[in-house]
Amino acid sequence: xxxxxxDQPYLGLKLKxxxxxxxxxxxxxxxxxxxxxxxxxxxxxxxxxxxxxDCVIRLTKLLDTPEDIPFLAPLMIREIYYRLLTDQxxxxxxxxxxxxxSMQRIADVIKQIKADFTSPLRVEELAExxxxxxxxxxxxxxxxxxxxxxxxQKQLRLLTARQMMLAEAIDATQAAYRVGYESTSQFSREYxxxxxxxxxxxxxxxxxx
Numbered sequence: 205x206x207x208x209x210x211d212q213p214y215l216g217l218k219l220k221x222x223x224x225x226x227x228x229x230x231x232x233x234x235x236x237x238x239x240x241x242x243x244x245x246x247x248x249x250x251x252x253x254x255x256x257x258d259c260v261i262r263l264t265k266l267l268d269t270p271e272d273i274p275f276l277a278p279l280m281i282r283e284i285y286y287r288l289l290t291d292q293x294x295x296x297x298x299x300x301x302x303x304x305x306s307m308q309r310i311a312d313v314i315k316q317i318k319a320d321f322t323s324p325l326r327v328e329e330l331a332e333x334x335x336x337x338x339x340x341x342x343x344x345x346x347x348x349x350x351x352x353x354x355x356x357q358k359q360l361r362l363l364t365a366r367q368m369m370l371a372e373a374i375d376a377t378q379a380a381y382r383v384g385y386e387s388t389s390q391f392s393r394e395y396x397x398x399x400x401x402x403x404x405x406x407x408x409x410x411x412x413x
Contacts, residue, residue, distance in 0.1 A: 217264060219284065221300060229285050230298060248293045256287040306344045309334040313345070317353065321360040322384035327353050361385065362398050369407055376403035 208214035252260075263280040266273050288297045299307035313330050330353060331341035342352065349356050365379040374382075380391035392402055399406050 223300065226285055229289060248296050250292045253287065253291050256291060259283045259287055307348065310344050310348050317357055318360065321357050325354055325357050358394060362395055369403060370410055
């Protein structure tokens with residue numbers, strides 16, 4: 205945000221989705237029940253419908269009348285949920301709320317990869333954990349993360365190694381082994397491809413800036 209100033213701050217609104225409320229609305233309206241589940245992205249951007257924008261504006265205007273918030277805010281939030289479920293990204297919102305959906309299963313796998321990213325990755329085992337075929341798992345994983353499981357693990361390793369070298373002043377060899385690489389030359393090649401420079405030059409650049 206480049207135009208915000210202390211006198212004219214940039215204001216934002218964050219609404220944390222409640223899966224229980226979403227499921228209640230889905231059950232009451234049959235939204236998405238007859239649809240075939242398809243892969244969705246983990247990060248979605250699209251124009252909000254005027255009806256959704258109107259509801260959000262009405263919710264924020266309750267700040268002018270705080271005495272109305274306890275009664276009206278829950279109703280407006282419920283309407284926002286409904287608008288989200290019927291908007292362009294309704295399928296993604298529905299899968300966030302639905303236990304056992306492909307998005308939920310991939311999210312569980314991603315948590316496991318993050319928790320143990322230094323260990324060798326066995327895609328077949330991850331697919332079995334997600335209760336999917338290898339091909340289906342790969343398709344859903346890439347739709348959500350925009351990369352394959354191996355690429356995702358590689359990115360986690362390289363980002364963590366970069367943070368270690370910068371914060372702990374360790375060399376590339378130490379960082380490579382600590383994040384799971386067995387070959388320092390492979391680490392250096394993949395690091396250069398991702399960050400545009402070998403580890404030593406990248407650290408020099410970061411410390412100067």
